[in-house]
Ligand SMILES: NC(=O)C1=CN([C@@H]2O[C@H](COP(=O)(O)OP(=O)(O)OC[C@H]3O[C@@H](n4cnc5c(N)ncnc54)[C@H](O)[C@@H]3O)[C@@H](O)[C@H]2O)C=CC1
């Protein structure tokens with residue numbers, strides 16, 4: 001057995017269809033009396049539903065969460081939470097909504113209950129992120145870790161197939177990087193491999209029928225596993241590139257992850273035999289990067305970074321930022337490696 005350190009994160013999870021109804025009990029378990037519900041503008045109706053469920057404990061809905069957590073949005077949200085006297089936050093939505101709650105909690109210590117409706121996995125991590133002047137900063141702090149997570153697969157049925165697929169691949173990316181992280185451990189690797197296998201099986205089911213109950217439940221369970229391993233390990237090259245791409249060009253988070261993933265897998269897995277073996281098993285292929293890319297093409301994931309709006313002359317800037325402040329990685333990364341990888345992802349050529 002390897003030598004490793006495993007640190008469990010303190011958190012409660014409720015999982016299952018209609019578990020949203022158990023939200024008031026979760027708020028009670030926190031000892032909170034007034035919760036502000038955060039959503040994106042697109043999910044304001046869900047916010048109203050959640051606020052209604054809370055009865056007198058509902059402090060209203062703040063429907064202004066935005067992708068990549070702009071600092072100006074955080075400042076306004078913090079002021080609003082203080083104004084309404086909230087002593088807890090409910091984040092009902094995807095990673096953007098959880099991210100806004102975390103940014104508020106970073107300064108205020110307000111406890112968070114997350115009700116995830118995508119597969120991003122932020123609800124399982126102490127990682128926060130904020131974007132200012134086109135630069136995304138991230139950090140880790142246990143203050144932002146949700147105290148409780150309510151996973152209700154019925155809330156994901158309306159997630160459009162396109163976002164379901166790319167969000168699921170965002171989750172897979174967390175697991176891939178956890179498999180070769182410097183702080184990987186056997187327990188986390190089991191969770192990561194199971195998360196990948198379950199997610200890759202669930203996505204075609206969801207694409208075939210967005211209301212498929214097994215597909216939705218398995219995908220959300222996989223998202224939990226993948227988010228948990230992201231929260232417990234150090235991110236590598238893949239996440240670094242996606243954070244730069246998202247922050248610098250305001251590219252959509254999940255699509256960016258989905259597009260970049262097979263290229264980083266092709267680059268990194270050969271340097272980590274254990275991760276390679278786990279991914280071969282999880283994908284059922286002796287070429288996991290090709291298998292993931294093939295699945296993406298069959299599920300209509302945008303084929304390239306160019307297709308989601310990255311400017312071609314942006315590659316140099318991404319390389320500069322990635323070299324300036326690298327994340328840990330199993331394989332040493334040179335500038336010319338990065339240029340090659342980004343050019344391939346930009347054009348959508350086959351990952352080598
Ligand atoms: N800190 C962390 O550990 C992590 C943070 N993130 C952050 O999360 C953000 C991206 O989150 P995502 O979940 O990919 O996207 P998102 O939260 O921006 O959601 C994408 C869109 O889908 C809508 N939506 C969400 N769930 C829906 C549902 N069930 N039905 C219909 N519409 C729905 C949202 O309202 C939004 O318009 C990024 O800022 C990223 O950095 C992502 C992963 C981990």
Ligand SMILES: O=C(O)/C=C\C(=O)CC(=O)O
Pocket residue numbers: 099122127128129130136138170239242243
């Ligand atoms: O890139 C990811 O999916 C994981 C972490 C983050 O997005 C960090 C953040 O909250 O910005």
